[in-house]
Amino acid sequence: MTNKKLKTIDAKALPQHFDIAERERFWRQRWDTLGVEKFDESVPRDQVFAIDSPPPTVSGSLHMGHIFSYTHQDLIARFQRMRGKQVLYPMGWDDNGLPTERRVQNYYNVRAEPGAEHVENLDIQKERERLDLKKSRALVISRKNFIDLCHSVTAKDEEVFKDLFQRLGLSIDWRYEYATIDHESRRTAQLSFLDLYEKNELYSEAAPTMWDVDFQTAVAQAEVxxxxxxxxxxxxxxxxxxxxxxxxxxxxxxxxxxxxxxxxxxxxxxxxxxxxxxxxxxxxxxxxxxxxxxxxxxxxxxxxxxxxxxxxxxxxxxxxxxxxxxxxxxxxxxxxxxxxxxxxxxxxxxxxxxxxxxxxxxxxxxxxxxxxxxxxxxxxxxxxxxxxxxxxxxxxxxxxxxxxxxxxxxxxxxEKGDRPLEYLISRQWFVKSLDHQSTLIDAGRDIAWHPEFMRKRYENWTNNLNADWCISRQRYFGVPLPIWYQLDDQGNRQYGQVIVATPKQMPVDPMSDVPAGFDENQRDQPNGFTGERDIFDTWFTSSMTPQRVARWQQRDELMPSVFPMNLRPQGHDIIRTWAFYTILKSVLHHQEAPWKNIMVNGMIF
The missing domain is CATH 3.90.740.10 (Valyl/Leucyl/Isoleucyl-tRNA synthetase, editing domain)
Structure with missing residues:
Protein backbone atom coordinates (compact mmCIF):
# COMPACT_ATOMS: atom_id res chain seq x y z
CA MET A 1 0.00 0.00 0.00
CA THR A 2 1.44 3.39 -1.07
CA ASN A 3 1.52 6.32 1.37
CA LYS A 4 0.30 9.23 -0.76
CA LYS A 5 1.60 11.76 1.79
CA LEU A 6 5.16 10.79 1.01
CA LYS A 7 6.94 12.08 -2.05
CA THR A 8 9.74 10.17 -3.66
CA ILE A 9 12.68 12.30 -4.75
CA ASP A 10 15.23 11.10 -7.23
CA ALA A 11 18.58 11.64 -5.51
CA LYS A 12 20.20 12.24 -8.89
CA ALA A 13 17.94 15.27 -9.39
CA LEU A 14 19.23 16.98 -6.25
CA PRO A 15 22.01 19.54 -6.66
CA GLN A 16 25.40 18.31 -5.56
CA HIS A 17 25.99 21.49 -3.55
CA PHE A 18 23.62 23.74 -1.64
CA ASP A 19 23.38 27.08 -3.50
CA ILE A 20 23.51 29.61 -0.65
CA ALA A 21 23.44 32.64 -2.94
CA GLU A 22 20.31 31.37 -4.70
CA ARG A 23 18.50 30.77 -1.39
CA GLU A 24 19.50 34.22 -0.15
CA ARG A 25 17.97 35.78 -3.27
CA PHE A 26 14.85 33.62 -2.93
CA TRP A 27 14.13 34.58 0.66
CA ARG A 28 15.00 38.23 0.09
CA GLN A 29 12.42 38.37 -2.71
CA ARG A 30 9.92 36.30 -0.72
CA TRP A 31 10.04 38.56 2.37
CA ASP A 32 9.95 41.66 0.19
CA THR A 33 6.83 40.38 -1.57
CA LEU A 34 5.16 39.64 1.76
CA GLY A 35 6.16 43.06 3.11
CA VAL A 36 7.40 41.48 6.33
CA GLU A 37 9.46 44.52 7.32
CA LYS A 38 7.02 47.25 6.25
CA PHE A 39 6.05 49.65 9.03
CA ASP A 40 2.50 51.05 9.10
CA GLU A 41 2.66 54.70 10.18
CA SER A 42 -1.10 54.90 10.75
CA VAL A 43 -1.27 52.65 13.81
CA PRO A 44 -1.56 54.15 17.34
CA ARG A 45 1.55 54.51 19.53
CA ASP A 46 0.73 51.55 21.79
CA GLN A 47 0.94 49.21 18.79
CA VAL A 48 4.38 50.46 17.71
CA PHE A 49 7.81 49.07 18.56
CA ALA A 50 10.43 51.55 17.33
CA ILE A 51 14.14 50.64 17.19
CA ASP A 52 16.84 53.30 17.16
CA SER A 53 19.21 51.03 15.25
CA PRO A 54 22.89 52.03 15.15
CA PRO A 55 24.19 53.42 11.84
CA PRO A 56 27.53 51.69 11.18
CA THR A 57 30.55 53.85 10.42
CA VAL A 58 31.09 53.85 6.66
CA SER A 59 34.87 53.96 6.53
CA GLY A 60 36.00 50.43 5.79
CA SER A 61 34.62 46.90 5.97
CA LEU A 62 31.94 45.24 8.04
CA HIS A 63 33.19 42.53 10.40
CA MET A 64 31.86 39.74 12.61
CA GLY A 65 31.01 42.21 15.38
CA HIS A 66 28.50 43.97 13.11
CA ILE A 67 26.84 40.66 12.22
CA PHE A 68 26.77 39.70 15.90
CA SER A 69 24.98 42.86 17.05
CA TYR A 70 22.60 43.34 14.10
CA THR A 71 21.45 39.72 14.40
CA HIS A 72 20.39 40.48 17.99
CA GLN A 73 18.38 43.46 16.78
CA ASP A 74 16.72 41.47 14.02
CA LEU A 75 15.66 38.74 16.45
CA ILE A 76 13.95 41.36 18.60
CA ALA A 77 12.30 43.00 15.58
CA ARG A 78 10.89 39.65 14.37
CA PHE A 79 9.77 38.68 17.88
CA GLN A 80 7.88 41.96 18.30
CA ARG A 81 6.17 41.44 14.94
CA MET A 82 5.10 37.97 16.10
CA ARG A 83 3.54 39.68 19.12
CA GLY A 84 1.46 41.81 16.79
CA LYS A 85 3.50 45.01 16.98
CA GLN A 86 4.18 47.33 14.07
CA VAL A 87 7.98 47.46 14.09
CA LEU A 88 9.92 50.47 12.88
CA TYR A 89 13.36 49.05 12.07
CA PRO A 90 15.37 51.65 10.10
CA MET A 91 18.95 51.66 8.90
CA GLY A 92 21.36 54.57 8.68
CA TRP A 93 24.94 55.07 7.59
CA ASP A 94 27.31 57.09 9.76
CA ASP A 95 29.34 58.47 6.90
CA ASN A 96 30.71 61.84 8.04
CA GLY A 97 33.63 62.62 10.30
CA LEU A 98 37.30 61.86 10.73
CA PRO A 99 37.18 58.10 9.95
CA THR A 100 35.86 58.86 6.47
CA GLU A 101 38.30 61.72 5.97
CA ARG A 102 41.25 59.54 6.91
CA ARG A 103 40.06 56.75 4.62
CA VAL A 104 39.80 59.19 1.70
CA GLN A 105 43.18 60.76 2.49
CA ASN A 106 44.88 57.37 2.52
CA TYR A 107 42.96 55.91 -0.42
CA TYR A 108 43.63 58.81 -2.80
CA ASN A 109 46.79 60.22 -1.15
CA VAL A 110 45.26 63.70 -0.95
CA ARG A 111 45.10 66.48 1.62
CA ALA A 112 42.56 69.30 1.78
CA GLU A 113 43.59 72.87 2.51
CA PRO A 114 41.21 75.85 2.85
CA GLY A 115 43.05 78.05 0.37
CA ALA A 116 43.52 75.41 -2.34
CA GLU A 117 41.94 76.17 -5.71
CA HIS A 118 38.91 74.13 -6.73
CA VAL A 119 39.32 71.96 -9.83
CA GLU A 120 36.22 71.06 -11.83
CA ASN A 121 35.94 67.35 -12.71
CA LEU A 122 39.11 66.59 -10.78
CA ASP A 123 41.14 63.69 -12.18
CA ILE A 124 43.56 62.90 -9.37
CA GLN A 125 46.05 60.94 -11.47
CA LYS A 126 46.22 63.60 -14.18
CA GLU A 127 46.59 66.33 -11.57
CA ARG A 128 49.45 64.46 -9.91
CA GLU A 129 51.16 64.03 -13.27
CA ARG A 130 50.67 67.71 -14.08
CA LEU A 131 52.33 68.71 -10.81
CA ASP A 132 54.97 65.96 -11.12
CA LEU A 133 54.29 64.77 -7.56
CA LYS A 134 56.25 61.93 -6.02
CA LYS A 135 54.26 58.96 -4.68
CA SER A 136 55.13 59.93 -1.11
CA ARG A 137 53.61 63.41 -1.46
CA ALA A 138 49.90 64.04 -0.97
CA LEU A 139 48.01 66.04 -3.57
CA VAL A 140 46.65 69.25 -2.04
CA ILE A 141 43.03 69.80 -3.09
CA SER A 142 40.22 72.22 -2.28
CA ARG A 143 37.63 71.80 0.44
CA LYS A 144 34.92 71.14 -2.16
CA ASN A 145 37.03 68.61 -4.10
CA PHE A 146 37.78 66.77 -0.87
CA ILE A 147 34.12 66.69 0.20
CA ASP A 148 33.15 65.37 -3.25
CA LEU A 149 35.67 62.53 -2.88
CA CYS A 150 34.26 61.70 0.57
CA HIS A 151 30.73 61.51 -0.85
CA SER A 152 31.92 59.26 -3.68
CA VAL A 153 33.72 56.82 -1.38
CA THR A 154 30.92 56.59 1.19
CA ALA A 155 28.27 56.04 -1.50
CA LYS A 156 30.19 52.98 -2.75
CA ASP A 157 30.74 51.67 0.78
CA GLU A 158 27.06 52.06 1.61
CA GLU A 159 26.06 49.94 -1.40
CA VAL A 160 28.36 47.14 -0.21
CA PHE A 161 27.07 47.37 3.37
CA LYS A 162 23.44 47.35 2.26
CA ASP A 163 23.94 44.32 0.02
CA LEU A 164 25.48 42.35 2.89
CA PHE A 165 22.69 43.28 5.30
CA GLN A 166 20.11 42.20 2.73
CA ARG A 167 21.92 38.91 2.12
CA LEU A 168 21.90 38.32 5.88
CA GLY A 169 18.13 38.60 5.79
CA LEU A 170 17.87 41.48 8.26
CA SER A 171 14.24 42.60 8.28
CA ILE A 172 15.08 46.29 7.91
CA ASP A 173 12.49 48.64 6.42
CA TRP A 174 14.68 50.22 3.75
CA ARG A 175 12.15 53.01 3.20
CA TYR A 176 13.67 54.50 6.37
CA GLU A 177 17.25 54.36 5.14
CA TYR A 178 19.32 57.49 5.82
CA ALA A 179 22.90 58.75 6.00
CA THR A 180 24.21 61.14 8.64
CA ILE A 181 25.40 63.51 5.91
CA ASP A 182 22.26 63.44 3.75
CA HIS A 183 19.94 66.42 3.24
CA GLU A 184 17.54 65.66 6.09
CA SER A 185 20.28 64.67 8.54
CA ARG A 186 22.06 67.95 7.91
CA ARG A 187 18.79 69.80 8.39
CA THR A 188 18.03 67.91 11.62
CA ALA A 189 21.48 68.64 13.07
CA GLN A 190 21.24 72.31 12.18
CA LEU A 191 17.73 72.54 13.63
CA SER A 192 19.16 71.03 16.81
CA PHE A 193 21.81 73.77 16.90
CA LEU A 194 19.15 76.46 16.38
CA ASP A 195 16.93 75.06 19.15
CA LEU A 196 19.84 74.85 21.60
CA TYR A 197 21.01 78.34 20.62
CA GLU A 198 17.57 79.80 21.29
CA LYS A 199 17.41 77.96 24.64
CA ASN A 200 20.81 79.38 25.63
CA GLU A 201 22.29 75.88 25.88
CA LEU A 202 25.16 76.77 23.52
CA TYR A 203 28.06 79.17 23.78
CA SER A 204 31.23 80.06 21.92
CA GLU A 205 34.50 81.05 23.54
CA ALA A 206 38.24 81.06 23.04
CA ALA A 207 39.40 78.59 25.67
CA PRO A 208 41.95 75.85 26.30
CA THR A 209 40.75 72.78 24.45
CA MET A 210 42.21 69.36 23.79
CA TRP A 211 43.80 69.53 20.36
CA ASP A 212 44.98 66.84 17.94
CA VAL A 213 48.06 68.25 16.22
CA ASP A 214 47.86 65.85 13.25
CA PHE A 215 44.19 66.34 12.39
CA GLN A 216 44.52 69.93 13.65
CA THR A 217 41.14 69.98 15.31
CA ALA A 218 39.64 70.24 18.77
CA VAL A 219 38.30 67.02 20.30
CA ALA A 220 35.79 66.37 23.08
CA GLN A 221 36.35 64.56 26.37
CA ALA A 222 34.39 61.55 25.15
CA GLU A 223 36.78 61.06 22.21
CA VAL A 224 39.86 60.83 24.43
CA GLU A 415 40.96 57.87 20.06
CA LYS A 416 41.87 57.98 16.36
CA GLY A 417 45.12 59.92 16.81
CA ASP A 418 48.78 59.02 16.57
CA ARG A 419 50.36 61.69 18.79
CA PRO A 420 49.47 62.88 22.31
CA LEU A 421 46.90 65.63 22.63
CA GLU A 422 47.91 69.15 23.53
CA TYR A 423 45.88 71.85 25.27
CA LEU A 424 45.71 74.90 23.00
CA ILE A 425 43.65 78.08 23.11
CA SER A 426 41.14 78.07 20.26
CA ARG A 427 37.64 79.42 19.69
CA GLN A 428 35.09 76.62 19.80
CA TRP A 429 31.37 76.04 20.26
CA PHE A 430 30.16 74.13 23.33
CA VAL A 431 26.92 72.53 24.51
CA LYS A 432 26.27 73.04 28.21
CA SER A 433 26.62 69.60 29.80
CA LEU A 434 27.97 70.22 33.29
CA ASP A 435 24.84 72.20 34.22
CA HIS A 436 22.68 69.13 33.57
CA GLN A 437 24.57 66.27 35.25
CA SER A 438 21.87 65.46 37.82
CA THR A 439 19.11 65.70 35.20
CA LEU A 440 21.06 63.36 32.92
CA ILE A 441 21.46 60.85 35.75
CA ASP A 442 17.69 60.92 36.30
CA ALA A 443 17.04 60.50 32.57
CA GLY A 444 19.36 57.48 32.51
CA ARG A 445 17.36 55.93 35.34
CA ASP A 446 14.14 56.39 33.36
CA ILE A 447 15.58 53.92 30.83
CA ALA A 448 15.65 50.14 31.36
CA TRP A 449 19.25 49.00 30.78
CA HIS A 450 19.94 45.48 29.50
CA PRO A 451 22.06 44.31 31.23
CA GLU A 452 21.21 46.61 34.13
CA PHE A 453 24.81 47.04 35.34
CA MET A 454 25.65 48.96 32.15
CA ARG A 455 23.69 51.88 33.60
CA LYS A 456 26.52 52.28 36.11
CA ARG A 457 28.96 52.92 33.28
CA TYR A 458 26.73 55.70 32.01
CA GLU A 459 26.42 57.21 35.48
CA ASN A 460 30.16 56.98 36.15
CA TRP A 461 30.85 58.82 32.91
CA THR A 462 28.22 61.48 33.59
CA ASN A 463 29.36 62.08 37.16
CA ASN A 464 32.99 62.46 36.10
CA LEU A 465 32.49 64.99 33.33
CA ASN A 466 34.90 67.89 33.72
CA ALA A 467 34.07 69.97 30.65
CA ASP A 468 31.16 71.01 28.48
CA TRP A 469 30.77 69.26 25.12
CA CYS A 470 32.97 70.82 22.45
CA ILE A 471 30.91 70.38 19.26
CA SER A 472 32.96 72.27 16.65
CA ARG A 473 35.63 70.60 14.52
CA GLN A 474 38.20 72.18 12.23
CA ARG A 475 37.66 69.60 9.48
CA TYR A 476 35.77 69.28 6.19
CA PHE A 477 33.42 66.30 5.75
CA GLY A 478 30.60 66.93 8.15
CA VAL A 479 27.54 69.04 8.82
CA PRO A 480 28.43 72.77 8.83
CA LEU A 481 27.56 74.96 11.78
CA PRO A 482 24.66 77.04 10.37
CA ILE A 483 26.09 80.44 11.25
CA TRP A 484 27.80 83.51 9.86
CA TYR A 485 29.57 86.39 11.63
CA GLN A 486 29.22 90.08 10.92
CA LEU A 487 32.48 91.89 10.15
CA ASP A 488 33.44 95.32 11.47
CA ASP A 489 34.80 98.16 9.36
CA GLN A 490 38.26 96.56 9.58
CA GLY A 491 37.00 93.19 8.36
CA ASN A 492 37.32 91.51 11.78
CA ARG A 493 34.84 88.92 13.01
CA GLN A 494 32.33 90.17 15.55
CA TYR A 495 31.85 87.06 17.67
CA GLY A 496 29.07 88.77 19.57
CA GLN A 497 27.09 89.30 16.35
CA VAL A 498 26.28 85.78 15.21
CA ILE A 499 23.84 85.30 12.34
CA VAL A 500 22.03 81.95 12.67
CA ALA A 501 20.26 80.40 9.68
CA THR A 502 16.47 80.13 9.82
CA PRO A 503 14.67 76.77 9.59
CA LYS A 504 13.54 77.61 6.04
CA GLN A 505 17.16 78.08 4.97
CA MET A 506 18.36 74.76 6.40
CA PRO A 507 20.39 72.86 5.53
CA VAL A 508 22.93 75.56 4.72
CA ASP A 509 26.63 75.73 4.00
CA PRO A 510 27.84 79.12 5.27
CA MET A 511 30.89 78.87 3.01
CA SER A 512 28.68 79.07 -0.09
CA ASP A 513 25.25 80.25 1.12
CA VAL A 514 24.47 83.86 2.05
CA PRO A 515 22.66 85.01 5.22
CA ALA A 516 19.42 86.97 4.97
CA GLY A 517 19.96 90.69 4.44
CA PHE A 518 23.33 90.30 2.68
CA ASP A 519 24.54 89.47 -0.81
CA GLU A 520 27.54 87.46 -2.00
CA ASN A 521 29.55 90.60 -2.77
CA GLN A 522 29.67 91.34 0.97
CA ARG A 523 31.36 88.05 1.84
CA ASP A 524 34.67 88.61 3.69
CA GLN A 525 34.42 92.37 3.14
CA PRO A 526 34.51 95.12 5.83
CA ASN A 527 31.01 95.62 7.31
CA GLY A 528 29.94 92.45 5.52
CA PHE A 529 29.89 88.85 6.74
CA THR A 530 31.96 85.69 6.79
CA GLY A 531 30.81 82.08 6.97
CA GLU A 532 31.74 79.68 9.74
CA ARG A 533 34.23 77.09 8.42
CA ASP A 534 33.82 74.61 11.27
CA ILE A 535 31.68 71.49 11.10
CA PHE A 536 29.91 69.60 13.88
CA ASP A 537 31.46 66.82 15.88
CA THR A 538 30.07 63.69 14.18
CA TRP A 539 28.33 62.76 17.46
CA PHE A 540 26.34 65.99 17.29
CA THR A 541 24.69 64.53 14.18
CA SER A 542 24.57 60.88 15.30
CA SER A 543 22.98 61.88 18.61
CA MET A 544 19.88 62.88 16.63
CA THR A 545 19.14 59.47 15.08
CA PRO A 546 15.73 59.11 16.83
CA GLN A 547 14.67 62.57 15.63
CA ARG A 548 16.07 61.93 12.14
CA VAL A 549 14.02 58.75 11.73
CA ALA A 550 10.95 60.38 13.31
CA ARG A 551 11.17 63.33 10.86
CA TRP A 552 11.41 65.91 13.66
CA GLN A 553 10.04 69.34 12.67
CA GLN A 554 8.89 68.12 9.24
CA ARG A 555 5.36 68.36 7.90
CA ASP A 556 4.86 64.59 8.10
CA GLU A 557 6.51 64.33 11.52
CA LEU A 558 6.35 60.91 13.20
CA MET A 559 7.45 62.02 16.67
CA PRO A 560 4.09 61.37 18.42
CA SER A 561 3.97 57.86 16.92
CA VAL A 562 7.50 56.63 17.64
CA PHE A 563 9.19 58.88 20.24
CA PRO A 564 10.48 58.02 22.79
CA MET A 565 11.60 54.93 20.90
CA ASN A 566 11.24 51.49 22.43
CA LEU A 567 14.80 50.27 22.03
CA ARG A 568 18.35 51.47 21.45
CA PRO A 569 20.75 48.59 20.70
CA GLN A 570 24.45 49.46 20.84
CA GLY A 571 27.93 48.46 22.00
CA HIS A 572 29.27 49.20 25.47
CA ASP A 573 32.25 51.08 24.03
CA ILE A 574 30.05 53.98 22.91
CA ILE A 575 28.00 54.49 26.07
CA ARG A 576 30.09 57.59 26.77
CA THR A 577 29.47 58.96 23.28
CA TRP A 578 26.40 57.79 21.38
CA ALA A 579 24.27 56.89 24.41
CA PHE A 580 25.33 59.89 26.50
CA TYR A 581 24.98 62.48 23.73
CA THR A 582 21.62 61.11 22.56
CA ILE A 583 20.27 61.30 26.10
CA LEU A 584 21.71 64.82 26.52
CA LYS A 585 20.13 66.05 23.28
CA SER A 586 16.79 64.45 24.11
CA VAL A 587 16.73 66.05 27.55
CA LEU A 588 17.61 69.48 26.13
CA HIS A 589 15.17 69.28 23.21
CA HIS A 590 12.26 67.27 24.66
CA GLN A 591 12.82 67.10 28.44
CA GLU A 592 12.66 63.29 28.42
CA ALA A 593 14.76 60.21 27.69
CA PRO A 594 15.00 59.17 24.01
CA TRP A 595 14.09 55.49 24.52
CA LYS A 596 12.40 53.16 26.97
CA ASN A 597 15.07 50.46 26.76
CA ILE A 598 18.74 50.27 25.87
CA MET A 599 20.34 46.92 25.01
CA VAL A 600 24.12 46.92 25.33
CA ASN A 601 26.02 44.12 23.61
CA GLY A 602 29.54 42.88 24.21
CA MET A 603 32.45 42.76 21.79
CA ILE A 604 34.02 40.05 19.64
CA PHE A 605 37.82 39.87 19.71
Missing part, protein backbone atom coordinates in the same frame (compact mmCIF):
# COMPACT_ATOMS: atom_id res chain seq x y z
CA UNK A 225 41.60 57.70 25.65
CA UNK A 226 44.59 57.12 27.93
CA UNK A 227 47.55 55.19 26.56
CA UNK A 228 50.51 54.05 28.61
CA UNK A 229 53.62 55.88 27.44
CA UNK A 230 57.23 55.52 28.52
CA UNK A 231 58.79 58.82 29.51
CA UNK A 232 61.13 60.18 32.16
CA UNK A 233 61.13 62.40 35.22
CA UNK A 234 63.64 65.22 34.86
CA UNK A 235 64.84 66.84 38.09
CA UNK A 236 65.33 70.50 37.19
CA UNK A 237 66.58 73.27 39.46
CA UNK A 238 64.54 76.50 39.44
CA UNK A 239 65.82 79.71 40.99
CA UNK A 240 64.32 82.29 43.36
CA UNK A 241 64.36 86.00 42.55
CA UNK A 242 64.72 88.99 44.84
CA UNK A 243 62.87 91.70 42.94
CA UNK A 244 64.39 91.66 39.46
CA UNK A 245 67.64 90.04 40.63
CA UNK A 246 68.58 86.37 40.65
CA UNK A 247 69.76 84.81 43.92
CA UNK A 248 71.77 81.69 44.73
CA UNK A 249 68.70 79.99 46.21
CA UNK A 250 66.68 77.39 44.38
CA UNK A 251 64.53 74.27 44.51
CA UNK A 252 64.05 71.19 42.31
CA UNK A 253 60.98 70.38 40.23
CA UNK A 254 60.49 66.90 38.73
CA UNK A 255 58.70 66.99 35.39
CA UNK A 256 58.05 64.68 32.46
CA UNK A 257 57.63 67.67 30.12
CA UNK A 258 60.75 69.84 30.28
CA UNK A 259 59.95 71.24 26.82
CA UNK A 260 57.14 73.27 28.44
CA UNK A 261 59.53 75.33 30.59
CA UNK A 262 59.16 78.31 28.18
CA UNK A 263 55.38 78.17 28.80
CA UNK A 264 55.72 78.19 32.62
CA UNK A 265 53.47 80.72 34.35
CA UNK A 266 53.61 79.58 37.98
CA UNK A 267 54.82 77.10 40.58
CA UNK A 268 52.55 75.20 43.02
CA UNK A 269 53.04 73.06 46.13
CA UNK A 270 50.74 71.65 48.80
CA UNK A 271 49.98 74.13 51.63
CA UNK A 272 50.89 71.51 54.26
CA UNK A 273 54.19 70.54 52.66
CA UNK A 274 56.75 71.93 55.13
CA UNK A 275 59.54 71.67 52.55
CA UNK A 276 58.06 74.51 50.51
CA UNK A 277 55.97 76.61 52.90
CA UNK A 278 58.74 79.23 53.08
CA UNK A 279 58.45 79.72 49.30
CA UNK A 280 54.77 80.71 49.10
CA UNK A 281 54.42 84.29 47.95
CA UNK A 282 57.94 84.42 46.55
CA UNK A 283 59.01 84.57 42.90
CA UNK A 284 60.53 81.57 41.15
CA UNK A 285 62.76 81.83 38.07
CA UNK A 286 62.90 79.27 35.26
CA UNK A 287 66.24 77.95 34.05
CA UNK A 288 67.21 78.73 30.43
CA UNK A 289 64.54 81.43 29.99
CA UNK A 290 64.78 83.22 33.37
CA UNK A 291 61.06 83.98 33.54
CA UNK A 292 59.73 85.22 36.92
CA UNK A 293 56.86 83.07 38.25
CA UNK A 294 54.56 83.33 41.29
CA UNK A 295 54.80 80.49 43.83
CA UNK A 296 51.44 79.58 45.37
CA UNK A 297 49.85 76.89 47.54
CA UNK A 298 47.32 74.42 46.16
CA UNK A 299 45.66 71.41 47.74
CA UNK A 300 45.50 69.83 44.27
CA UNK A 301 49.22 69.06 44.34
CA UNK A 302 50.51 65.66 45.47
CA UNK A 303 53.51 65.89 47.85
CA UNK A 304 54.39 62.28 46.98
CA UNK A 305 54.62 62.86 43.24
CA UNK A 306 58.06 63.74 41.95
CA UNK A 307 59.64 66.37 44.18
CA UNK A 308 56.22 67.52 45.44
CA UNK A 309 56.45 70.97 43.85
CA UNK A 310 55.13 71.51 40.33
CA UNK A 311 55.58 73.89 37.45
CA UNK A 312 52.35 75.28 35.99
CA UNK A 313 52.46 75.71 32.22
CA UNK A 314 49.97 76.83 29.60
CA UNK A 315 49.13 74.05 29.11
CA UNK A 316 50.36 70.59 30.05
CA UNK A 317 47.12 69.11 31.34
CA UNK A 318 43.66 69.96 32.67
CA UNK A 319 45.08 70.86 36.09
CA UNK A 320 47.22 73.53 34.45
CA UNK A 321 44.05 74.92 32.87
CA UNK A 322 42.31 75.00 36.26
CA UNK A 323 45.23 76.76 37.97
CA UNK A 324 45.54 79.23 35.10
CA UNK A 325 41.91 80.22 35.56
CA UNK A 326 41.87 80.14 39.36
CA UNK A 327 44.96 82.32 39.79
CA UNK A 328 44.47 84.54 36.70
CA UNK A 329 47.88 83.55 35.38
CA UNK A 330 49.22 84.91 32.07
CA UNK A 331 48.87 82.92 28.85
CA UNK A 332 52.11 81.71 27.31
CA UNK A 333 51.12 79.34 24.52
CA UNK A 334 54.29 78.04 22.90
CA UNK A 335 52.79 75.45 20.52
CA UNK A 336 50.96 76.12 17.27
CA UNK A 337 48.04 74.16 15.82
CA UNK A 338 50.49 71.82 14.07
CA UNK A 339 52.20 70.94 17.35
CA UNK A 340 55.41 72.84 16.60
CA UNK A 341 57.06 75.50 18.75
CA UNK A 342 56.05 79.06 17.85
CA UNK A 343 58.47 81.93 17.27
CA UNK A 344 58.62 83.62 20.68
CA UNK A 345 60.32 86.86 21.75
CA UNK A 346 61.22 87.38 25.42
CA UNK A 347 61.52 90.86 26.93
CA UNK A 348 62.22 92.59 30.24
CA UNK A 349 59.41 92.25 32.83
CA UNK A 350 56.89 95.02 32.36
CA UNK A 351 53.14 95.56 32.30
CA UNK A 352 51.70 94.17 29.09
CA UNK A 353 54.71 91.93 28.39
CA UNK A 354 53.62 88.27 28.16
CA UNK A 355 57.00 86.63 27.59
CA UNK A 356 58.95 88.09 30.51
CA UNK A 357 62.59 87.29 31.25
CA UNK A 358 65.22 88.63 33.63
CA UNK A 359 67.77 87.76 30.92
CA UNK A 360 65.86 88.26 27.65
CA UNK A 361 68.93 88.10 25.40
CA UNK A 362 69.95 84.65 26.63
CA UNK A 363 66.32 83.50 26.71
CA UNK A 364 65.85 84.44 23.05
CA UNK A 365 69.03 82.62 22.03
CA UNK A 366 67.75 79.48 23.77
CA UNK A 367 64.21 79.66 22.41
CA UNK A 368 65.51 80.12 18.87
CA UNK A 369 67.03 76.62 18.99
CA UNK A 370 63.61 74.97 19.40
CA UNK A 371 61.38 77.21 17.24
CA UNK A 372 59.64 75.09 14.59
CA UNK A 373 60.42 71.79 16.29
CA UNK A 374 57.90 69.13 17.25
CA UNK A 375 57.24 68.43 20.92
CA UNK A 376 59.49 65.37 20.87
CA UNK A 377 62.39 67.17 19.18
CA UNK A 378 61.99 70.23 21.40
CA UNK A 379 62.11 68.02 24.50
CA UNK A 380 65.40 66.46 23.40
CA UNK A 381 66.94 69.86 22.70
CA UNK A 382 65.73 71.36 26.00
CA UNK A 383 67.26 68.47 27.95
CA UNK A 384 70.57 69.12 26.18
CA UNK A 385 70.44 72.81 27.15
CA UNK A 386 69.60 71.91 30.74
CA UNK A 387 73.02 70.24 30.94
CA UNK A 388 74.65 73.63 30.26
CA UNK A 389 75.64 75.46 33.46
CA UNK A 390 75.20 78.86 31.78
CA UNK A 391 71.45 78.20 31.76
CA UNK A 392 71.25 77.85 35.55
CA UNK A 393 68.85 80.22 37.34
CA UNK A 394 71.06 80.23 40.46
CA UNK A 395 74.49 80.34 38.81
CA UNK A 396 75.68 77.12 40.39
CA UNK A 397 76.01 73.95 38.27
CA UNK A 398 73.70 72.60 35.60
CA UNK A 399 69.91 72.96 35.88
CA UNK A 400 69.41 69.23 35.19
CA UNK A 401 70.08 67.36 38.43
CA UNK A 402 71.31 63.86 37.63
CA UNK A 403 70.02 61.70 34.81
CA UNK A 404 66.33 61.46 33.77
CA UNK A 405 64.50 58.64 35.56
CA UNK A 406 62.33 56.37 33.33
CA UNK A 407 58.64 56.29 34.15
CA UNK A 408 55.49 54.87 32.52
CA UNK A 409 52.44 57.09 32.72
CA UNK A 410 49.00 57.46 31.08
CA UNK A 411 48.96 60.04 28.30
CA UNK A 412 45.85 61.43 26.63
CA UNK A 413 45.29 60.67 22.94
CA UNK A 414 42.46 61.35 20.53
Missing amino acids: EDRELTGAFHDIEFGIADGDQLTDQGFVISTTRPELIPACVGVAAHPNDERYQHLFGKTAVTPMFFAPLPIFASEHTDPEKGSGILMVSTFGDQMDVDWWREHSLPLRQMLGANGRVLDIQFDQPNDGITWQSLRPEQANINIETIVGKTVHSARQRVVEMLRDASNSAIGNGTPLQGEPKPVTRPVRYF
